[in-house]
Amino acid sequence: MTDEGGPPLPRVTVTHPMTKSASNPRGQVSNVDARTQTPSQASLAYLTILRAQFRLSIRWFCILAVFLVGIALLLLSVESLGTIAFVGIPLAWWMLGALCFPVLGLFALRYVRKVERLERRYLSLTERS
Numbered sequence: 001m002t003d004e005g006g007p008p009l010p011r012v013t014v015t016h017p018m019t020k021s022a023s024n025p026r027g028q029v030s031n032v033d034a035r036t037q038t039p040s041q042a043s044l045a046y047l048t049i050l051r052a053q054f055r056l057s058i059r060w061f062c063i064l065a066v067f068l069v070g071i072a073l074l075l076l077s078v079e080s081l082g083t084i085a086f087v088g089i090p091l092a093w094w095m096l097g098a099l100c101f102p103v104l105g106l107f108a109l110r111y112v113r114k115v116e117r118l119e120r121r122y123l124s125l126t127e128r129s
Contacts, residue, residue, distance in 0.1 A: 049122040053115060060111050064104075071100060 075081055075092050084091040 045122060045125040048125065049118055052118050052121075056111070056114055056118065060107065060114075064107055067103065067107075068100070071095065 075095065081092045081095070082090055086094055
């Protein structure tokens with residue numbers, strides 16, 4: 001309430017600049033007020049993100065399995081890859097070390113980004129309700 005007895009001033013959230021809510025790009029507090037949300041709304045949003053993460057995990061597991069099985073079949077089918085050597089190391093080992101590990105790292109980075117996107121969507125669902 002103001003000093004003159006007029007309408008009350010709007011509430012303002014004051015945060016420290018190092019807190020999570022202060023670094024929110026939209027400038028809104030990201031904490032969900034549990035008092036305004038019914039248990040069914042919260043559990044529905046939670047189940048939604050669980051299903052989405054499960055589907056994403058299965059999809060990425062299948063993609064990764066196809067890639068790794070493909071590399072194994074390639075190494076088994078082309079026998080000359082085991083006999084060719086570069087700097088004293090067989091070409092098959094080069095393929096495993098120089099091809100598989102960077103691709104696995106890229107898979108991991110992409111998966112983490114997709115999961116973070118799902119979590120941001122979950123937070124937006126819980127903030128809206």
